[in-house]
Amino acid sequence: MSFAATYSVSDSEGLKAQLAQSRLGDSILLRAGIYSGQFEIHHGITLTGEKGAVIDAQGLGSAITIFVSDVTISNLEIQNWGGDLYERNSGILIQDLVHRTKIESNRLTGRGFGVCAENSANITVSDNIISGDPERHKLDRGDGIYLKRVESPVIEGNKIFHVRDGVYIEAGKHSLIFDNQFSEQQYGIHYMYSKRDEAYGNEAVDVDGGYALMSSEEINLYHNRVSRAKEFGVLLNMTHNSVVSSNRVSDAHNPQGKVELGNEGKGIFVYGALDNEIKNNLFATSDIGIYMAMGGEGNLVYGNQFVNNRTQVKYVGEQLLEWSRDSRGNYWSGYMGWDSNRDGIADNPYRPNDGLDKLFWLYPEARFLMNSPVVALLRWVQSQFEFGEPNGIVDSFPLISADME
Template identity: 40%
Template sequence: MYQLLRYGVALTVALLSLTANADLQEQLDALEPGAVFELPPEKLSSLDLRVPDVTVSCHADTVIDGGNEGNAVDILAEKVTFSGCEVRNWGDDLNTLDAGIFVAREASGAVVERNRLSGPAFGIWLDATKDVTVRDNRVRGDVSIRSQDRGNGIHLFNTTGALIEGNDISQTRDAIYIETANNNEIRNNLMTDLRYGIHYMYSMHNLLEGNVTRGTRTGYALMQSKYLKVFNNRSENDENYGILMNFITNSELRGNVVTGVSQGQTAGISISGAEGKAVFIYNSLHNTFENNVFRDSNIGIHLTAGSEENEVFSNAFVDNQRQVKYVATRTQEWSKEGRGNYWSDYLGWDRNQDGIGDVAYEPNDNVDRLLWTYPEAKVLMFSPAVDTLRWVQDAFPVVKAAGVSDSHPLMSQPESIRPES
C-alpha cells in the first residue's frame, strides 16, 4: 500500500509539472513581438521560443532541465533574446544534434547571453542562421563521457555574421567548432580542458581575436579554410599543437602568443613523435606570420607537405627546445624588407648596432635532417663524426640541404611583442 501511495504521489507531481509546463509554453506562444518575459523560479522542462522579437530571461532560481532528451531550448523565430538561464540535462545524441540551446535557421538576429549550460551533447548549436550573438555564456560538458563522444560547446554550421564573444567553455569536445561558416567573429573566449579550443573547417573570412586556450590537446585547429584573421590570441600549456594549420591559405596570423606546448600523452605516457609544436603548418601557403611569440615548447614551428610562400617576419622564437623543423626541398627566406625574426639561440653579432644580425640565422642543417629521418642516430649527436659532417657542410655549401634562412635576424624581441616586465 505504501509503495502504491508513493507511486501515486510521484505520478501526480509529474502530471502537475507537465500541466504547468504546458501552460508556460502557451504563455510563451501568446507573447506579442517586443514583449519581455521572465521565466518562473522553478524547474522547467524543455521550451520552444516561437514568437519573434521577444526577450525571455530567467529568475535566479529557474532551471530548464531537458530531461536527457532532445533540445532543452529551441529558438525558432528571429530577433529572440534568451538570457540569464541555467540549462542542463539535454539529450546526448550527436546524430540528431541534441543541444542545450538550438538556434534554428529562421532565428536570424537571435541573442543568447549570460546562460549557464551543462550537459552531454552540443551546448549551443547555430543552424545555418545569420547575425546571431552568443555572448558571456558558461558551457560545461559531461566528464563521465569520453571527450570525443561529447558535443562541442558552441557549434556554428553554415552560419554567417555571428558574434561569439566572452564565453567560458570547458570539458566539451571542442570549445567552438566553425563549419562552412563565413564572415563570423570569435572574440575573447576562454577555452580549457578540451580536445580542440577552436576548430575551423571549410570556412572563410572569419576573425579570431583575443581568445585564450589552456590545457587543451590542440589550442587552435585551423583546417581547409582561407582568408582567416587570427589576431592576438593565446595558447597556454596546451598539448601537441598550439596552432595547427592544415591547408590554410591567404590568412593572417598576427600578435598571437603560444607558450608551453608539450608532448602529447596517453594514460600518462608520452606519445612517440608527438612533440609539442607551438605552430604546425601542413600544406599551407600564402599566409602571413607577424608579431607572434612562440615560446617554451618542444618545437617552435614545424613546416611540411609543401608549406611554402609564407611570409614570416617580426616574430619571436624564444627558448624552444628546437626552434624550427622544416621538411621540404626548397630554401625558405624568413624576413621581409630587411627585417627578420628574433631567435633566442642566435649567436651572431651586430657590428653597426642597427638591431639586425650581420650573419644569417639557419636553424637546421644536414645533421638535423639525418636525425629526423633516423632518430636512433641521436646516440651519435656529440661524436666526432657529427662534428665532421657539420664542418663539411659549412666548408662546402654545395652539400647544404634546403631549409629555413633568416637573412636579417633581430637582435632583440620587437617592442610590440616584448613581455611585460
C-alpha cells in the same frame, strides 16, 4: 504603437502556455525554480530568468529550440539535455533560417552541443558559461558552440570547457570571436571551409590544440594565447591568405610524442597551407617551435620570437626558404650572432635547421649524439661547404633582441 508585454511564470506548464501565446516583442520572466522538459519558441520574444531559474531537459532532446528570428535568451541555467549528436541535441538549438538570435549570460551544462545553429545569420553568443560532460571521450562530446553555414556570428566573452571544440565554425563567413576562454577540450576554435573570419583576445589552456584553421581562407587570428596544448598552439592546414600575428603560444608538449611519428607538441603547425603571413608571434618552451610540411613553403614568416623550444624548426621539404621580410627576420634564442652596427639585426644569416637535423629526424635513435664533439665538427664542416642543392630554412636578417617589434 507597441503592444509588447512582460509576463512572469513559475512552473513548467505555465512556461509552455506562455510561450504558445506570446507575440513578437513580448518578454517572459522565469521565477526561481526548476522548469522540467523541452521548450519551443515560435515567436520573437525575450526569455530571461531570475537567479535560480533552471531549465532541466531531463536527459532528452534539446532544452530550448528556437524556430523564429529575433529571440533573446538570457540569465538562465540550462542543464541535462540529450547527448545524441546526430539529432543535434543542444542546450539551445537554433533552427534553419533563424536570424538575429541573442544568447547572453546563461550557464549551460549538458552532454550534447551547448548552442547549435545551421543556415542562419547574425547570431550573438556572449558571456555564457558552457560545460560538457568530462566523463565522455572528447570526440563523443558536443561542441560548446556549433555553427554551420552561419554568417556574421559574434562569439564574445564566453567560458567553455569539457566539450569537443569550444567554437566550431563550418562553411561560414565573417565570424567574430573574441575574449573567450577555453580549457579541457580538443580545440579552442576550429574553422572548417570558412572565410573572412576574425579572432582575437581568446585564451586556450590545457587543450589538444589552440586554434585550428582547416581548409579556410582569409582568417585574421591575432592577440590570442595558448598554453599547455598537447598537439599545437596554431594549425594552418590547407588554409590560404590568412594572417597569424601577435599570438602567444607556450608549453606545447605531448608526453607521448615521438620524433619518428612527428606528433610532438608544436607552437605552430603549417601543413599544405599557402600564401599566409605568420608574423610577430611568440612560440616558446614547446617540443617544436614551428613545424612545416607537405607543401607549406609558400608563406611569409617574419618578426616572430622562437624562444627555448626543444627544436626550434622542423621543416620537411626540399626547398630553400627565406624567413624574413623587408630586411627583418625572426628572433631565435640560442643564436649568438653579432650586430656590429647595432641596428638590431645580426650581421650573418641564421640556419635554424640543417642536414644533420634531418638525419636525426629520420634516425631518432641517434639523438644522443647531437651534442657530441663529432657532430659539432660535422656542423662546422657543413657550414663551410654546401653539399648538393641548398635547402631548409634561412633567416637572412635574424633579430638580436626578443622584444623588437
